[in-house]
Amino acid sequence: MNTRTNNDRFDAGRRTALKSAGTGLAVAFLWTAGMGPAYAAMNARRQDADPAVAAADGNPPFAPNAFIRVGADGKVRLVMPAAEMGQAIYTGIAMMLAEELGIGLDQVAIEHSPPSDALYGQPLLGGGQITGGSTSTRGQWQVLREAGAVAREMLIAAAAAQWHVEPSGCTVSRGIITHGPSGRHLGFGTVATAAGKLPQPATVKLKERKDFTLIGKPLRRVDSPDKINGGTQFGIDAKVPGMKIAAVRTSPELAGKLGPVDDSAARKIPGVIDVLKLDNAVAVVGEHYWAAQRGLESLDITWLPGVNAKLDTQALIDGLKKSSRDGPALVGRKPKGEAPTGGKQVDAEYITPMLAHAPMEPLNATVHVTPGKCEIWTGTQVPTRVVAEASRICGIPADAVTLHTQYLGGGFGRRLETDQVEQAVAFARQVSYPVKVIWSREEDIRNDRVRPLYFDRISATLGDDGRPTAWHHRITSGTVLGRWMPGALGKDGMDSDAIECAADLPYSIDYALVEWIRHDMPPGLVVGWWRGVGPTHNLWVIEGFVDELAHAAGKDPVAYRRAMMPKGSRAQGVLDLAASKIGWGSPLPARCGRGIAVGSPFGSHVCLAMEVEVSPEGVVKLRKAVAAVDNGITINPSSVKAQIEGGVLFGLSAAMFNGITLEKGVIEQSNFNDYRNLRINEVPLVEVHQVESDEVPGGIGEVGTAIAAPALANAIFAATGIRLHQLPVSRTSLAQSNDGKEDAA
Secondary structure (H helix, E strand, O other): OOOOOOOOEOOOOOOOOOOOOOOOOOEOOOEEOOOEEOOOOOOOOOOOOHHHHHHHOOOOOEOOOOOEEEOOOOOEEEEEOOOOOOOOHHHHHHHHHHHHHOOOHHHEEEEEOOOOHHHHOOOOEOOOOOOOOOOHHHHHHHHHHHHHHHHHHHHHHHHHHHHOOOHHHEEEEOOEEEEOOOOEEEEHHHHHHHHHOOOOOOOOEOOOHHHOOOOOOOOOOOOHHHHHHOOOOEHHHOOOOOOEEEEEEEOOEOOOEEEEEEOHHHHOOOOEEEEEEOOOEEEEEEOOHHHHHHHHHHOEEEEEOOOOOOOOHHHHHHHHHHHHHHOOOEEEEOOOOOOOOOOEEEEEEEEEOEEOOOOOOOOEEEEEEEOOEEEEEEOOOOHHHHHHHHHHHHOOOHHHEEEEEOEOOOOOOHHHOOHHHHHHHHHHOOOOOOEEEEOOHHHHHHOOOEEOOEEEEEEEEEOOOOOEEEEEEEEEEOOHHHHHOHHHOOOOOOOOOOOOOOOOOOOOOOOEEEEEEEOOOOOOOOEOOOOOHHHHHHHHHHHHHHHHHHHHHOOOHHHHHHHHOOOOOHHHHHHHHHHHHHOOOOOOOOOEEEEEEEEOHHHOEEEEEEEEEEOOOOOEEEEEEEEEEEOOOOOOHHHHHHHHHHHHHHHHHHHHHOOEOEEOOEEOOOOOOOOOOOOHHHOOEEEEEEOOOOOOOOOOOOHHHHHHHHHHHHHHHHHHOOOOOEOOOOHHHHOHHHOOOOOOO
16 A cells, blocks of 8 residues: 655656555456456546546536536536445545645535546556445545645646746635735636646645645535435436336346246236346336336246256355365465464354345436447446446447446445346347336345355464464355456465455464365355455454454453554554443443454454343343544544444344345345344444544445454353354344353354
8 A cells, every 4th residue: 555645746647556455355457358457547637538528527627637627617526436325435535635626525516427447447446447345545545635736736826827926825725726925816717727728737745634624524424415305316216208117026046047927917007018028037117116016016927947946055055164174275374484283272163144235225227228329327336347238238339338327325335246237228228218127125135146155164272371373264255356356366366355354364373374265156146245345254253263262261352362462553552442442341230241353454453342231032232332443544534433333233233133045046035024234222322433543544434344243243252151153143042041051053
């Protein structure tokens, strides 16, 4: 990661191609079928692709780069390179640009960016226009501030030329350029046209942290007002003249096919317009969703069995266990020195379930296909991939595809996929009118691209002081990276996401061996990115096992961790802070316990301390959650607090209630009745404590989710003496009838 200080000077030709070995989606190149290598990372200055995009945006008089537009009226529009799906990135991006440009957040209008890897490619994701892996702030921190500074210096230069003064005597505040010695003022709009004709500066100087007026302040989100008053348009809200609505059903069996369909009853329902078919799905088109849904329910469908007709969850687990024993292992971390001899051996096995995303806004896309053209309205984390897939399906050039990006009603990684848009385009090709294809909640969950199923074997040898002298962690799973971005796998086939937070432990253990065994899922069972990706799985296993080691050594879990960490490390800092704030060590009532977990995912450092109560019937009550986070320089403390709170609750919901299971090749879960979230009466008090830091910003959107499960499981152990090795939490295993004995569930 780039570690330049705030006042470094930037060379005009430099590309901020940041590299990181520790992000679940960080890679050197993006290479997908039909797309070729990605463009270089985004740049703060004009690029070859800028004129066309500026022209499509109305040719504003001042457009110094891909992100900033200033009109003759002085109004400023900021183009967002990332997708907004509730994580407040539009506010963070606006703050970074506005800080250096010299305006307030109340002075800007926000726009979705058009599809363009060349202009909006994420440096940490190989230059693809991708929002994921908690990379938005990390990958854009330098370049977006530089973009604001470039624009500011050009506007100042235009004003100084008009006044015939030196630019060094001019300052900018709230869109007003002031010449200090003479007291003269000019607004951005007055000099916008002149500034647009100037050469771009070879270097710019960024503000030092002490001079920030926006960054570091708890500011309100720029997208909140419209979301409160109903003005925000999500993909599912899109309205196009002549549009019809389609309800869809895909083969319930993964990899199954569509057989004969009797649609006679459906066509008699008022409002039903048409019935469309694909090889594995059928859609009913109606004047409105109710007619389409009623028509869909009236179809008499024969589904043809596929290769997964006998597949169930236990068979998947058995396959992972066999590969763990017999499969070829890739080494993610090599041990140092000689293997120790003697000591106490501790072994464990962990099973981590498949998970669905279930964003609040079900998947949808509105598509209008006309001869030689395709127009799409949807929310997506991968706009250029959407364009590429529509181009492929329609057999037209990419520049004949128009994507109207919408706000996302939640993503959690699900909208890193394009399958729902591909299906909508395939249906839309069959009709002449625009059609909005909406997946029901049941379709959304049963056809998800699930978080992988994992099986872990982990062991350690404890020395005389109780600390591990040897550590062996073997991870077995499918690979999201290998499917989604195969060129990003290591030369030996290693999936960096599969071992993130496992290969880079916060603990000082010299003889540590970390291995990964690839075990691909059957056809049709597609694995995808899920909020927190690799760290969410690895931290649950590692921090649960560290607690086991502390118990085996007869040590306090906090003191045990602290003793293994390098003194003064950032991980140690958040551990101490969270433990202090929750009152670690103070007495608790019977069947109440505290658990703790610490990790360093996505370039940040986090510790979560949980306090729970477990009833004799095995019901877990979440009493309190205290998080400490060190994410480097904080753009907006309010956003960090909200993301940690939401991420923790998202992770706790998954750990307590959620798992995707299969029976005869069909996902058994379908809606929030059997794939549920924490209810409002179940939500604990959540405290978030932020560490002041001068380090470069880390990611934040997935950090809370990644640390939730291990803190919960460790708290349950402290309350009951029962160690969980499989999620979700089993109420049966926690009931008092277990008599407090450890259970390997």
